[in-house]
Amino acid sequence: MKRTDSESEFSFETSESNLEVSRSQRLSDFYEEFIYKPGLVAWSDWRTRIGSLLALVYVLMGTVGVMVYRVPNSNQSPRSVQPFQTLEAPLGTTGSGVDVLAMIIHATPPMLVMILSGGLFATTFAVAVGTVAGYKGGSVDRVLTTFADIAMSIPGLPLIMVLAIVFNPTNPALIGILITVNYWAGLARAIRSQILTLREESYVEASRTMGVSTRRILIKDVIPNIMPYVLVNFANAARYVVFASVGLYYLGILPTSVRNWGIQLDQAYRNAGALTGAGTLYQLVFPMLAIMLIALALILLAQGMDRVFNPRVRTRLAGESTSVDSEDGDETTVTEVLN
Amino acid sequence: MNSFYIKRTARSVLTLWLVVTLTFGMIRLLPGGPLVRLRAQLTRQGVDPGEIDGIIESYQNLRPDQPIYVQYYDYVSSLLLGDMGQSFRYGEPVAAIVGDALPWTVFVMVTATVLMYALGVLWGAIMAYKEGSVFDSVSSALSILGSTVPFYVFGIVLVIVFGYQLGWLPTRGRTSVGIADPYTIDFAVDVLRHAVLPIMSIIVTQVGLQALSMRGNSIQLLGEDYVRVARLRGLADRRIATRYVARNAILPMYTGFLTLIGFNIGGSVILEEVFTYPGIGYYMFKALEARDYPLMMGVFLVITSVLVIALFVADLTYSKIDPRVQSGGSSEAY
Numbered sequence: 159m160k161r162t163d164s165e166s167e168f169s170f171e172t173s174e175s176n177l178e179v180s181r182s183q184r185l186s187d188f189y190e191e192f193i194y195k196p197g198l199v200a201w202s203d204w205r206t207r208i209g210s211l212l213a214l215v216y217v218l219m220g221t222v223g224v225m226v227y228r229v230p231n232s233n234q235s236p237r238s239v240q241p242f243q244t245l246e247a248p249l250g251t252t253g254s255g256v257d258v259l260a261m262i263i264h265a266t267p268p269m270l271v272m273i274l275s276g277g278l279f280a281t282t283f284a285v286a287v288g289t290v291a292g293y294k295g296g297s298v299d300r301v302l303t304t305f306a307d308i309a310m311s312i313p314g315l316p317l318i319m320v321l322a323i324v325f326n327p328t329n330p331a332l333i334g335i336l337i338t339v340n341y342w343a344g345l346a347r348a349i350r351s352q353i354l355t356l357r358e359e360s361y362v363e364a365s366r367t368m369g370v371s372t373r374r375i376l377i378k379d380v381i382p383n384i385m386p387y388v389l390v391n392f393a394n395a396a397r398y399v400v401f402a403s404v405g406l407y408y409l410g411i412l413p414t415s416v417r418n419w420g421i422q423l424d425q426a427y428r429n430a431g432a433l434t435g436a437g438t439l440y441q442l443v444f445p446m447l448a449i450m451l452i453a454l455a456l457i458l459l460a461q462g463m464d465r466v467f468n469p470r471v472r473t474r475l476a477g478e479s480t481s482v483d484s485e486d487g488d489e490t491t492v493t494e495v496l497n
Numbered sequence: 498m499n500s501f502y503i504k505r506t507a508r509s510v511l512t513l514w515l516v517v518t519l520t521f522g523m524i525r526l527l528p529g530g531p532l533v534r535l536r537a538q539l540t541r542q543g544v545d546p547g548e549i550d551g552i553i554e555s556y557q558n559l560r561p562d563q564p565i566y567v568q569y570y571d572y573v574s575s576l577l578l579g580d581m582g583q584s585f586r587y588g589e590p591v592a593a594i595v596g597d598a599l600p601w602t603v604f605v606m607v608t609a610t611v612l613m614y615a616l617g618v619l620w621g622a623i624m625a626y627k628e629g630s631v632f633d634s635v636s637s638a639l640s641i642l643g644s645t646v647p648f649y650v651f652g653i654v655l656v657i658v659f660g661y662q663l664g665w666l667p668t669r670g671r672t673s674v675g676i677a678d679p680y681t682i683d684f685a686v687d688v689l690r691h692a693v694l695p696i697m698s699i700i701v702t703q704v705g706l707q708a709l710s711m712r713g714n715s716i717q718l719l720g721e722d723y724v725r726v727a728r729l730r731g732l733a734d735r736r737i738a739t740r741y742v743a744r745n746a747i748l749p750m751y752t753g754f755l756t757l758i759g760f761n762i763g764g765s766v767i768l769e770e771v772f773t774y775p776g777i778g779y780y781m782f783k784a785l786e787a788r789d790y791p792l793m794m795g796v797f798l799v800i801t802s803v804l805v806i807a808l809f810v811a812d813l814t815y816s817k818i819d820p821r822v823q824s825g826g827s828s829e830a831y
Contacts, residue, residue, distance in 0.1 A: 308512045310756075311805045313763030316781060316797050323785055323793070324523055401647040405767045408649065411785055427653055439657070446650055453645040461641070 206462030212455035220266035230260035230417070241440045249444050252425065258441060262448050265417040268330040269400065269452070276334030276341075276399035277392045284345035285388055289376050291346070292353025303350065309343035318402060322411050330416060337402045338395060345391050349384055356380055386463065393460035397453050404449055419445040502813065509809045516801045520794045521572050535585075535790070581798070582791035586783060591795035594780055599799065601671050602769070602776030605692050606761040609699035614754050617704045618747055621711025625746075626738070628716055637712075640705025648764065652698040652771040659694060667691050669773035695772050699761060707750070714746035748819050755811035759804030 201207055228234065233255040241250035241258070249258040291302035318337055327333050356362065357380070365375045406412045407420030414421055426441035539549050563571075575582075581591035624636045660668035667673065673687050718724060719742060727737050765778030766785075773779070777796050784792035 304508060304511070307508060307808075308515055311509075311512050311759075311801070311808050312516060313759060313800050313804045315763045315766055316800050319766060319781070319785055320520075320523065320793060320797055323788070404647060405649055409767060409770060409782060409785070423650065423653070442653070442657075446646075446654075449647065449650065450645045453647075454641070457641055457644060 203462045205458040209455045209458030209462055212451055213459065216266060216270065216452055216455065219263050220270045223263045224267055227263050228257065228260055230256045230264055232256050234260075238438070241444070250440050252441055253438075258422075258444050261417065261422055262419065262444060265419050265422070265445075265448075268416050268418065269403070271330040272334035272337070272403050273396040273399050274334065275331040276338040277396040279335045280338035280342040280345065280395040281388050281392045284342040284349055284391075285381065285384070287342070288346040288349025289353050289380055289384070292350035293357050293372070293376060293380060295357075299350075303347070306343040306346045306350075309340040310347065312340055314340055315402065315405070318406065319409075319411050322406060326413060328413050328415055333403060333406075333412065333416075334399055337399050337406075341395055341398055345395070348391075349387070352384055352387065353380060356383055390460045390463050393456045393463065397456040397460075400449065400452055400456070419448050501816075505809065505812055509805050512805050513802060516798065517573060517576060518569075520798060521569055524790060524794060576798070581795035584784070584789055584792040584795075586787040586789040586792065591792050594792065595777055595795055595799050598775055598777045598780055601774070602762060602765050602778060603803075605695050605774070605776065606699070606765060607758055608692070609696040610754070610758045610761055612696065613700040613704045614707060614750075614757075616700065617707025618711050618743075618750070620704065621708035621713075622715055622738070622743060622746070624708060624712040625715030625719065625742075628712075633712075637709065640708050643701055643705035644703070646702050648698050648702040649767040649771050651702050652695065652768055655694045655698055656771065666694055671775055691774070695768055695774060698768065703757075710750060710753075711746055714749060715742055718742050718745050751811070751815060751818060755807045756804075759807040762803050763800055 235244075235247045235251045235255050235257055237251060237255040238253050239247055239251040242248065243250065247257040247259065249262070251257055252261075287302050287306060291299045291306070317340060321336055321339065322333075325336070327336055359379075362375060362379050365379055370378075403412075403418065404420035404423070407414070407416075407418035408424045408427075409420075410424060412418075422445040423442060426438070426445070535553060536549060539552060544552065579592050581595070583589065584591050584594060587594060620636065620640075624633050627633050656668050659666045667690060671688070671691055672684070673691075724737060724741050727741050732741075762778075765776055766781050767778070768774075769776045769779035770782045777799060780792060781796040781800075783789070784796065
C-alpha cells in the first residue's frame with residue numbers, strides 16, 4: 159500500500175515535468191512577465207516615466223556626453239563668463255576659466271559607477287544576509303542578525319569618513335562600496351522580517367517536504383517574492399550613495415583626482431565668492447541642480463516601481479483582468495530616511 | 498522577558514567593544530596608518546627619536562614598544578576611564594573637547610529631529626485625510642522635491658540667502674562673540690539665532706519622507722476593519738483620527754525616529770562644517786582635515802555610543818509602547 163502511494167506520487171511528479179513548456183515559449187513568457195508588462199505599467203505611471211527619462215539623460219551624459227563634450231580645463235574659455243551668454247560655455251565659466259557644463263558632464267561617469275557598485279553591493283549583501291537569516295532561523299539567524307545589528311549601530315557617515323581617510327580610495331567602484339559599507343544592514347533586517355512570513359507559505363513548505371535544497375528554495379521560491387522590494391531599495395541606496403559621495407567630496411575627504419559635483423560645490427562655496435552674492439551664484443546652482451535631478455530620478459523610480467510590482471495594478475493595466483479594483487492608494491513604504 | 502533585556506544589553510556592549518577594537522585596529526595595525534604617519538611627522542619636525550615613543554604614548558595612550566595585547570589593554574582601559582588621548586591640533590585632551598561640543602550638537606540635532614518628526618506626522622495625517630485632493634497631490638510633490646536636496650546642500654543655500662544676502666541670521670558659531678552670561682534672555686535668543694538655520698535644513702530636507710510614510714501608514718489603517726467598525730459605531734471623527742488611526746500609524750515610525758537622531762548626529766560632520774558650528778561634527782571634520790587621529794577616533798567613538806544608546810532605548814521602550822510586540826519569539830530552525 160505504502161509502496162503504491164509513493165509510486166503514484168512519483169508518477170505524478172513526472173507527468174508534471176512532461177507538461178514543461180518549450181524553451182521559446184518560456185522565453186516569450188519571461189518577456190511577457192518581466193519586461194513587457196512591467197514596462198507597460200511603468201510607462202503608464204508618470205513617476206516612472208519621468209524618473210526613467212531623467213535617468214536616461216544621466217546615462218547619456220555619462221556615456222555619449224563625455225565623448226562629445228570637451229574635458230574641463232582651466233583657461234579653456236574666458237574667465238567668469240555668466241551662464242547663457244555664449245554657446246562655447248552655455249552654463250558659464252569659473253574664475254579660472256573652466257567650463258561649468260564640462261565639469262558637470264565629466265563628473266557623471268564616476269558618479270554612475272559609484273551608484274551601480276554601491277547599490278549592487280548593498281542590495282546583494284542585504285539579500286544574502288536577510289534571506290539566509292530569515293529562512294534558516296536558529297543560531298544562523300542569531301549570528302547574522304547580531305552582525306547586522308552591530309553594523310546598523312555604527313553611524314554611517316563618520317565611519318565612511320574614517321575609512322576614507324585611512325584607505326584613501328580613488329577608484330569610484332571602491333568608493334561606492336565604501337559608502338554602503340554598513341548601509342546594507344537596515345535593508346537586511348527588513349528583508350529578514352519579510353522572509354519570516356514567506357518561509358511559512360505553503361509552496362515553500364511543499365518544496366521543503368520534497369527535499370529541495372535550501373539554496374534552490376531560496377533562489378526559486380523565496381527571493382523572487384522580495385525582488386520588487388529589493389529593486390525599490392536599490393534606488394534608495396543609490397540616492398544615499400549620491401548624497402554621501404557629494405558630501406565627502408564637498409568636505410575634501412576623498413581625493414580630488416576623481417571629478418565630482420561635490421568638488422564643484424566646494425570650489426564655488428569657497429573660492430568663487432558665491433556667498434557674498436558677487437554674481438557667481440550660478441557656479442553653485444548648476445552642480446546643485448545636477449544632484450537634485452539625479453536624486454529626483456531615483457526617488458520617482460523607487461516610488462513608481464513600488465506600483466509596478468503591485469500585482470493588482472499590473473494585471474489591470476496589462477489588460478488581463480477586467481475587474482475594476484479601486485485603485486489602492488500607493489502605499490509608499492518609505493522606511494529609509496537617510497540624509 | 499528578562500532574558501530579552503539581558504541579551505539586548507549584551508549586544509549593545511558587544512557593539513561598543515567591537516567599535517573600540519575596530520578603532521584600535523585602524524590606529525595601530527593598518528600599514529601607513531596613523532601611528533606611522535605620526536612618527537614620520539615627528540621625525541620631520543626634528544624631534545629626538547628617543548622622545549618620539551613617549552610623545553606617541555601621551556597622545557594615543559599607546560606604548561609602541563610593548564606587545565600588541567598590552568597596547569590593546571592600555572587603550573581599552575584608558576577609554577573606560579574616559580581618557581581618549583590628546584588632540585594634536587588643539588593640544589587639549591580629546592575628552593575635554595568632546596565634552597564641550599557634544600551638548601550643542603545634541604541640542605541642534607534633537608530639536609531638529611523632534612520638530613521634523615512632529616511636523617511630518619501632522620502633515621502626513623492631513624494628507625491621508627484629504628487623500629486624492631489637490632492638497633494631497635501638491636504636498637506629495639513638495640515632499641518628494643524636498644527630499645531631492647541633501648541636507649547640507651540646503652544648508653549652503655540657507656547660509657547664502659539668510660546669512661549673506663539678507664544678513665538676517667549669523668553665518669557661523671554657536672553664540673555671538675560678546676555674549677558671555679549664559680542665563681539671560683539675550684543669550685537664549687542668540688543661541689536660537691545661531692541654531693535656527695541648521696535646524697531648518699534638517700527639517701526641510703527630511704520632513705517630506707516622514708510625511709509620506711505617515712500618509713502611507715494612515716491610508717492603510719483607514720481601510721482596516723476596526724476603523725470601519727468604529728465608523729459604523731458612530732464614533733466621532735476626531736476620536737477615530739486620534740485614538741484609532743494616529744496611534745497605530747505613528748508606532749512603526751517610532752524606532753525610525755530614534756535611529757534618525759543617531760543618524761543626524763552622524764550627519765553633523767557635514768552640517769556643522771557648512772555652518773561653522775563648533776559641535777562634535779565640526780571637531781571631527783577639523784580632525785579629519787588635520788589628520789588628528791586621537792580627536793578623530795574619539796569623536797567617532799562618541800557618535801557611535803550615542804547611536805548605540807539611541808537604538809538600545811528604542812528597542813527597550815518599543816515593547817512598552819506597543820503591547821502587541823512580544824520580545825523574543827519562537828522561530829523553528831530549518
